[in-house]
Amino acid sequence: MIVRAALLAILLFIAGPALAMDPGEQLPDATQEAKAEALFSELRCMVCQNQSILDSDAPLAKDLRILVRERVAAGDSPDAIKDFLVARYGDFVLLKPRLNEQTALLWAVPVLVLVIGGFAVVLNFRRRNAVADQTLSEDEKRRLEALKANDAG
Amino acid sequence: MIAEAGHFALVLALALALIQSVVPLWGARRNDNVLMSTADGTAIGQLAFVSLAFGALTAAYVSSDFSVVNVVDNSHSAKPLIYKISGVWGNHEGSMLLWVLILVLVGAAVSLFGGNLPRTLKANVLAVQAWIATAFLLFLLIASNPFARVDPAPFEGKDLNPLLQDPGLAIHPPLLYVGYVGFSVAFSFAVAALIEGRIDAAWARWVRPWTLTAWLFLTLGIAMGSYWAYYELGWGGFWFWDPVENASLMPWLAGTALLHSALVMEKREALKVWTVLLAILTFSLSLLGTFLVRSGVLTSVHAFAVDPMRGLFILIILAVFVGGSLALFALRARDLKQGGLFAPVSREGALVLNNLLLTAATATVLVGTLYPLALEALNGNKISVGAPYFNATFGPLAVALLCAVPFGPLLAWKRGDLVWAVQRLWIAAGLAALAAAAAAFMAGQGSVLAAPVAGLAIFVIVGSFAELVERTALFRVPLGNSLRRASGLPRSAWGGALAHAGLGVALLGIVAATAWSEEHIDMVGKGKPIEIAGRSLTLDDIFLREAPNHQDVVARFAVRKDGLVQTMMEPAKRTFRTRQMTTTEAALATFGFSQLYVSLGEVAPDGSAVAVRAQWKPLVLLIWLGPVLMAFGGMLSLTDRRYRVGAPRPARRAAVAVPAE
Numbered sequence: 001m002i003v004r005a006a007l008l009a010i011l012l013f014i015a016g017p018a019l020a021m022d023p024g025e026q027l028p029d030a031t032q033e034a035k036a037e038a039l040f041s042e043l044r045c046m047v048c049q050n051q052s053i054l055d056s057d058a059p060l061a062k063d064l065r066i067l068v069r070e071r072v073a074a075g076d077s078p079d080a081i082k083d084f085l086v087a088r089y090g091d092f093v094l095l096k097p098r099l100n101e102q103t104a105l106l107w108a109v110p111v112l113v114l115v116i117g118g119f120a121v122v123l124n125f126r127r128r129n130a131v132a133d134q135t136l137s138e139d140e141k142r143r144l145e146a147l148k149a150n151d152a153g
Numbered sequence: 154m155i156a157e158a159g160h161f162a163l164v165l166a167l168a169l170a171l172i173q174s175v176v177p178l179w180g181a182r183r184n185d186n187v188l189m190s191t192a193d194g195t196a197i198g199q200l201a202f203v204s205l206a207f208g209a210l211t212a213a214y215v216s217s218d219f220s221v222v223n224v225v226d227n228s229h230s231a232k233p234l235i236y237k238i239s240g241v242w243g244n245h246e247g248s249m250l251l252w253v254l255i256l257v258l259v260g261a262a263v264s265l266f267g268g269n270l271p272r273t274l275k276a277n278v279l280a281v282q283a284w285i286a287t288a289f290l291l292f293l294l295i296a297s298n299p300f301a302r303v304d305p306a307p308f309e310g311k312d313l314n315p316l317l318q319d320p321g322l323a324i325h326p327p328l329l330y331v332g333y334v335g336f337s338v339a340f341s342f343a344v345a346a347l348i349e350g351r352i353d354a355a356w357a358r359w360v361r362p363w364t365l366t367a368w369l370f371l372t373l374g375i376a377m378g379s380y381w382a383y384y385e386l387g388w389g390g391f392w393f394w395d396p397v398e399n400a401s402l403m404p405w406l407a408g409t410a411l412l413h414s415a416l417v418m419e420k421r422e423a424l425k426v427w428t429v430l431l432a433i434l435t436f437s438l439s440l441l442g443t444f445l446v447r448s449g450v451l452t453s454v455h456a457f458a459v460d461p462m463r464g465l466f467i468l469i470i471l472a473v474f475v476g477g478s479l480a481l482f483a484l485r486a487r488d489l490k491q492g493g494l495f496a497p498v499s500r501e502g503a504l505v506l507n508n509l510l511l512t513a514a515t516a517t518v519l520v521g522t523l524y525p526l527a528l529e530a531l532n533g534n535k536i537s538v539g540a541p542y543f544n545a546t547f548g549p550l551a552v553a554l555l556c557a558v559p560f561g562p563l564l565a566w567k568r569g570d571l572v573w574a575v576q577r578l579w580i581a582a583g584l585a586a587l588a589a590a591a592a593a594f595m596a597g598q599g600s601v602l603a604a605p606v607a608g609l610a611i612f613v614i615v616g617s618f619a620e621l622v623e624r625t626a627l628f629r630v631p632l633g634n635s636l637r638r639a640s641g642l643p644r645s646a647w648g649g650a651l652a653h654a655g656l657g658v659a660l661l662g663i664v665a666a667t668a669w670s671e672e673h674i675d676m677v678g679k680g681k682p683i684e685i686a687g688r689s690l691t692l693d694d695i696f697l698r699e700a701p702n703h704q705d706v707v708a709r710f711a712v713r714k715d716g717l718v719q720t721m722m723e724p725a726k727r728t729f730r731t732r733q734m735t736t737t738e739a740a741l742a743t744f745g746f747s748q749l750y751v752s753l754g755e756v757a758p759d760g761s762a763v764a765v766r767a768q769w770k771p772l773v774l775l776i777w778l779g780p781v782l783m784a785f786g787g788m789l790s791l792t793d794r795r796y797r798v799g800a801p802r803p804a805r806r807a808a809v810a811v812p813a814e
Binding site: 041049051057096117125 | 394540
């Protein structure tokens with residue numbers, strides 16, 4: 001009995017980490033729920049360290065999940081929901097930054113490195129093959145002929 | 154007293170490092186054997202003194218000496234012994250001491266095993282190694298002294314961060330650091346080669362085993378960290394594209410590129426300049442990783458240090474080493490002569506493609522990690538760069554690289570035959586297509602991309618062995634002959650095939666565990682089972698469990714299949730007494746390569762029910778088995794004959810006696 005009471009006391013005391021998602025949060029409509037969950041992984045839990053609201057157990061993440069689900073249930077498109085959240089919390093909320101003048105370089109780098117790197121490789125090939133394919137100069141040809149003639153004779 | 158001895162040992166190590174930074178270099182210039190050989194003594198001496206310092210700090214932890222600030226902040230007398238020991242590096246100062254210990258260990262190893270190196274090269278390498286040691290010993294002594302005392306000493310310590318009280322801490326950082334720091338050897342060889350202005354195939358043969366060793370430890374370290382996060386953080390993710398993870402991924406990617414380009418250099422004397430640059434970049438990225446994690450620029454679980462002085466100090470080290478080595482490279486790279494020519498379709502060409510894609514991948518991770526910091530510093534705007542960005546950019550690069558992996562080993566050096574290679578791979582491609590079709594059929598739902606990616610994984614696994622099949626003439630000659638041929642193959646051929654197959658294995662695990670996982674979240678009381686993956690999960694009991702420094706609320710579940718109990722699972726919520734912090738201790742049950750992952754949420758006020766998140770992760774263990782295979786392949790290559798017998802000494806160009814006239 002004492003153990004039971006102690007257990008209860010402890011259980012009530014712990015307000016520690018909840019689940020990343022609580023039972024009963026989900027929307028009844030499975031397709032809507034899937035749509036909402038796809039969005040969760042693209043939204044940041046702003047008070048967490050690099051977690052999406054799908055993974056986080058913070059109260060803010062839960063509030064955001066509920067908000068997103070409400071919007072999805074109301075029929076908003078994913079982009080409209082993101083617009084709404086960006087208007088409210090800034091670009092920081094998006095884990096996948098939108099392409100704009102601020103993030104152009106971020107999105108361009110992978111392609112740029114490939115293109116510039118590929119270009120450098122091709123250029124290097126051509127230059128080195130040009131060196132390798134160099135034909136004999138007139139003088140060298142004459143000496144080669146002379147050697148051949150010597151051998152034959 | 155012991156702490157002071159440790160502190161003083163660090164000072165002595167610094168003195169030796171300073172000597173080793175200058176004297177061997179001078180000796181190499183004057184070709185003076187006596188001066189050059191001082192490096193051997195100082196390298197061993199550094200190892201001895203830093204070991205002494207490390208031993209002193211460990212002693213302070215084990216005996217719970219609370220007059221040492223570091224012990225007070227990170228330990229507790231009731232902490233189990235293993236965490237007292239691993240707690241030595243579970244904090245900023247201690248982990249930097251471990252970093253330096255591994256650095257001097259590697260330096261001593263170069264001195265001991267480098268007997269077959271040309272004398273001047275060895276002296277220069279050890280000197281460069283000592284520059285790095287000097288910088289980091291200074292950093293320890295000036296900005297993060299692990300031996301600082303506190304007076305009066307408190308009676309009890311503040312305990313270690315609960316997330317770090319895990320066997321993972323004992324293994325993960327040492328593995329990772331051997332990887333990070335191991336790349337310093339490649340760096341020192343590169344800088345030494347630039348100082349000498351001379352580089353040849355033998356250089357690559359010396360650098361490759363060191364790089365391979367560092368690489369395989371880093372591979373294991375990253376995998377270990379990933380598995381640790383998977384079971385400890387409690388929601389079953391295994392890679393988060395967290396800046397700290399990226400910090401270890403960047404040197405891994407660059408190091409992988411370096412391994413491959415050094416191969417070209419060793420075999421064909423081509424790609425010299427590029428290999429030297431990669432060696433510099435790889436270690437620079439290791440230093441950058443150290444800076445990112447240690448400076449507290451990024452705030453995450455790993456950043457124990459939130460001290461701008463430290464950040465600035467490491468930034469200066471970073472700038473000096475990266476800037477200095479790149480400047481040296483710019484000055485001297487032209488002196489390095491280019492070697493063998495090759496056609497675009499050839500083994501060399503394939504390895505160039507490998508390097509191009511790996512470089513682009515490294516750049517992507519780098520820019521994704523630093524962009525938010527740079528943007529905020531520039532105009533104060535905060536953006537997030539998270540998993541969806543990396544999936545969209547790094548993902549395609551990785552897929553392109555993996556598609557090419559089986560082709561590389563099938564192409565001949567100098568000039569390869571792509572059609573011939575494709576013909577060798579049709580079985581692998583057929584199996585891959587079959588696997589993709591089966592996956593699409595069985596899974597039904599899930600991402601559209603999952604089935605083809607699973608097919609790609611099979612293609613990589615099977616295709617990796619195509620070269621071995623070819624070289625053993627399997628199925629074309631009697632099996633006995635094939636086996637004899639197989640045992641005659643160099644171990645590096647087996648190592649390469651296994652490492653490549655490991656990539657496919659890891660990819661298969663990633664795809665299966667993300668696309669085909671099952672999840673149930675529910676409030677569970679006794680007698681209301683959760684049905685998951687053909688099994689039922691029933692709550693058996695909720696109870697309390699005591700440990701010396703924490704208290705667990707445990708929910709015991711029975712896992713049944715067809716009515717029979719297969720196993721019991723005990724997920725818990727753990728409260729640490731000293732820090733009053735609660736962590737989620739997930740329970741994992743393994744079935745083959747798949748796992749059932751159960752974590753707890755809120756407990757009902759009357760203690761009769763608990764919120765449960767049960768996840769079925771098919772083939773999830775392959776994610777970490779793949780890297781283990783890769784590391785094993787690396788180890789196999791390392792024991793290859795050409796490294797065991799030692800590289801042949803290049804014939805010294807005899808000084809041509811010029812007759813006096």
